[in-house]
Amino acid sequence: MGNIRKFVVNLNWSVMDFVSEINSLRKEKNAVILAHYYQIPEIQDIADYIGDSLALARRAAETQADIIVFAGVHFMAETAKILNPDRKVLLPDLNAGCSLADSCDAEELAAMKAQFPDHKVLSYVNCSAKVKALSDIICTSGNALKIVETFPKDEKILFVPDRNLGAYINRQTGRDMKLWNGSCQIHDLLDAEKVLKLKQTYPDAKVIAHPECNPAVLQVADFVGSTAAMLNYIVKDSAREYIVATETGILHQMQKSVPGKKFYVASNEESCACNDCPHMKLNTMEKLYRCLRDETPEIILDRELMDKARKPIETMLSLS
Numbered sequence: 001m002g003n004i005r006k007f008v009v010n011l012n013w014s015v016m017d018f019v020s021e022i023n024s025l026r027k028e029k030n031a032v033i034l035a036h037y038y039q040i041p042e043i044q045d046i047a048d049y050i051g052d053s054l055a056l057a058r059r060a061a062e063t064q065a066d067i068i069v070f071a072g073v074h075f076m077a078e079t080a081k082i083l084n085p086d087r088k089v090l091l092p093d094l095n096a097g098c099s100l101a102d103s104c105d106a107e108e109l110a111a112m113k114a115q116f117p118d119h120k121v122l123s124y125v126n127c128s129a130k131v132k133a134l135s136d137i138i139c140t141s142g143n144a145l146k147i148v149e150t151f152p153k154d155e156k157i158l159f160v161p162d163r164n165l166g167a168y169i170n171r172q173t174g175r176d177m178k179l180w181n182g183s184c185q186i187h188d189l190l191d192a193e194k195v196l197k198l199k200q201t202y203p204d205a206k207v208i209a210h211p212e213c214n215p216a217v218l219q220v221a222d223f224v225g226s227t228a229a230m231l232n233y234i235v236k237d238s239a240r241e242y243i244v245a246t247e248t249g250i251l252h253q254m255q256k257s258v259p260g261k262k263f264y265v266a267s268n269e270e271s272c273a274c275n276d277c278p279h280m281k282l283n284t285m286e287k288l289y290r291c292l293r294d295e296t297p298e299i300i301l302d303r304e305l306m307d308k309a310r311k312p313i314e315t316m317l318s319l320s
Contacts, residue, residue, distance in 0.1 A: 018285040019046055025292045032065035033288070034080065036072040037227045038249035038280040043071045043288060050253070052228040053079075053125045054140040054320060060084060061317060069292055070299075073279050075101045078129045081299040082306045082313060089299040092287035096279045098126055100212070103182030104161030106130035112158065112180075119158040119178060120151065123312070126184070127161055129301055133308035135160075138316040141211050142226035144169055148177075150319055164188060168211045168218060184212045186277050190245050192216035195266045198243050202264055208233060209245035209266075217245055217266075234258060248275045 023046075026033065034056050035047035044050050049059045053076065060068060060080035068089045070077040075098055077091040104127050113121060113134060123135035124144070132138060139147040148169050151157060157175070159166035161182030170177055190213050199207060199220075208230050209221035218224050223233050227250050234242055235257050244251060245266040254263050267275050291297065 018289050022046055022285075022289050022292060025289075029067050029292065030065055031067035031069055031292060032063050033069045033071060034059055036076065036249070036280065037231075037253055038247040038277055039071050039283060040249070040281065041252040042285050043283060044249070044252055046285075046288075047071060052140065052142055052226050054142040054226070055228060056080075057083070057125065057140070057313065058317065067292075067295065069288065071283050071288060072096070073098045075126060075128060077299045078301065079125065079313065081301055082129060082132070082309045085303065085306050088295060090291050090295060091297055091299055092284070092291040093282040094297040096282045098279055099185035100124075100126045100162055100182055101128055104128070104131050104180055106134060109134050109160060109180075116156070116158055116178065119156040121158050121160065122147065122177070123160050124162045124165055129305055129309045131160065132312060133305055135312045138312045140226065141165060142228055143316065143320045144211075145172055147316060147319060148173055148175065162212055164214055165211045167215060168224065186247055186275060187212035187245075188214050190214065190217050190266055192220050195220055195243060195245060198264060198266060202241055202243065204239070205241035205243045205262075205264060206237070206239045207243045207245065207266070213245050221245065231257060234261065246275070247277050247280065249277075249280060
């Protein structure tokens with residue numbers, strides 16, 4: 001039956017109902033689809049669960065599905081595999097990487113750890129499995145402040161890989177964590193002057209920003225928080241307009257949650273797709289369908305590596 005479906009579909013790509021096929025395969029294979037807020041709207045709408053890194057890590061840890069399809073980027077699928085070493089974890093496009101994760105090389109981190117042996121390594125979840133395995137604990141943008149506050153005030157901490165999130169935590173907590181020099185190509189390039197110019201055009205709009213943005217953008221923001229926190233904020237807040245400084249994918253959920261409100265993308269240029277993560281947007285409905293149909297590309301990790309990387313993730317989950 002599977003071969004017949006494959007043959008028929010290949011002859012009719014232009015008229016294929018991806019939603020129907022994906023739903024059929026999902027049921028047939030006992031699969032769960034996890035999608036990040038930065039995915040295209042069609043993938044967000046068909047996912048079993050949608051969320052930020054923290055919510056999806058929790059879902060990955062709790063699932064009873066035989067197959068996990070992670071519509072996100074590589075480090076997210078790796079995290080799901082680490083938490084489910086005996087389940088099949090699929091990623092629609094293996095090229096869906098992360099500029100932030102790529103900015104932290106495991107060998108370089110190991111060398112830095114040797115240089116600062118008295119420092120605890122706190123790693124943002126946006127990092128590779130190898131970096132997680134070198135970490136004492138993991139955090140997300142949604143729980144970073146809470147996780148940092150679990151450390152004694154005099155604890156020496158090396159925060160990797162996002163310098164902007166790390167600097168934000170330092171400012172909020174009065175800490176002096178040593179920061180890895182990494183950043184997200186989407187958030188770091190947003191310009192505070194362009195945000196303020198947009199604010200002049202929409203004076204009643206509040207500025208909401210992700211903590212991966214550079215300090216200048218965060219300084220002009222009315223609210224700073226993770227994607228999930230921003231979504232919760234606009235639902236509860238009384239304002240009717242918002243300038244959103246993060247990846248564009250979140251706008252789909254914002255518009256669904258409060259259709260009567262208006263949202264403006266804080267982009268560097270009006271005509272560019274500067275806020276579209278090129279990695280997140282590699283995943284498409286066709287790739288999601290093929291991935292589930294063929295059960296590939298699959299995330300494969302060394303068992304010993306997964307065991308080492310799981311401990312700091314589970315520590316995070318227990319504290320969250």
